[in-house]
Amino acid sequence: MGEFKFEKWMFKDESLKIEAITHKSFASENPADGPHNERLEWIGDTIITTVVSDYLFFRFPYHKEGALTKLRSKIVCKETLAKFARKLGLENDLRLGIGALKSGDRSNERLLEDTFEAYIGAVYLDSGRDLNEVNKFLEPIIKLFVDELAENEHNNNNGSPPRDSGPVYGPINKIIEPSDPNGMLQNWAQSRGFEIPDYKWATPERKDENNKPIFDCEVIIDGKVFGSGSSGKKKEARKKAAICALESFGIFNYNSSPI
Structure with missing residues (x-):
């Protein structure tokens, strides 16, 4: 993930932090040092x-x-x-038993997942069971992950990139496309007083290496091109053009205006 620094929670109750990073292998060998983290893991998973x-x-x-x-x-x-x-540095904080240490469990992904869940469970309890505080703590790294996931999906997309006259892609969700992007785009345009989107097809049609047609589609609103898409199927090209336009408008910020 990027250079985002995930700051640790400042615990008021240090015992919660200790419990969150204590694996059952450590607790079994050191029963006087408090409980292991599986109860916190259970609630953290839900949170x-x-x-x-x-x-x-x-x-x-x-x-x-x-x-x-x-x-x-x-x-x-x-x-x-x-x-x-x-990102939180929990890999180094983990309290593990001797056997788990010898097995290299400090880098075990399943164990790290469980520890993170326990840590969030501890944050929830330390905040006074305030979900708003947990939201503030977690949302920055969730946002970064979703943005990077969207960017990677876009970079790996085999579809044709937008033409020079089209919009610029932003970190919008190529990972979860709208179920009806053409209908969504039309509803959005009409609700803002714009013309119904018009779809234009490039001529002549291009051909792929097997001499099959490739359809290039542009979506136009009020005389301006806002999206483009290409596919071997007209319906798919039209859908891609609509998605491209939705992304260019920042459609998930409904107050933005494309024109």
């Missing part, structure tokens, strides 16, 4: 899912629950939460 769901729900107000669930699963998973744990 993370809630915070991520809240963030995605309000960042992507035009997407259906299936698309949001797909994106949430990319965040609330072993690989991503282990990455967050490393």
Whole structure:
């Protein structure tokens, strides 16, 4: 992930922090040093899912629950939460038993995921069970991850890039496309008093290496090109053009104006 610095939570109750970073292997060998982190892990798992769901729900107000669930699963998973744990430096803070240390468990992704969940559970309790405070703590790194995921998806996209007259891509969600981008674009344009989007096709048609047609589509609103898309199928090219336009408008900020 980028250069974002994930600051640790300033615990009022240090015992919660210690519990969050204590693996059961350490607690078994040192029973006088307090409990292990599995109870905190249990509640932290629920808190993370809630915070991520809240963030995605309000960042992507035009997407259906299936698309949001797909994106949430990319965040609330072993690989991503282990990455967050490393960003916090929990890999070095972990209290492990001798056997776990010898096995190299400090870098074990499953263990790091569990530790991050426990840490967030501890943050929740230390904040006085204030979800708003947990939101403030977690949202910056969630936003960074979603932005980078969107950027990577765009860079890996095999579709044709926008033409010079088209819009510039922003860090909008290529990962979860709207279910009906053409309808969404039309509703948006009409609600803002603009003309109904018009789709124009480039002529002559291009051909791919197998001599099959490639359809190039541009979407025009009030005489200006705001999106373009290419595909071997007209319907898909039209859809890509609409998505391109939605991205150029920053459609997830409904107060923005394209013209």
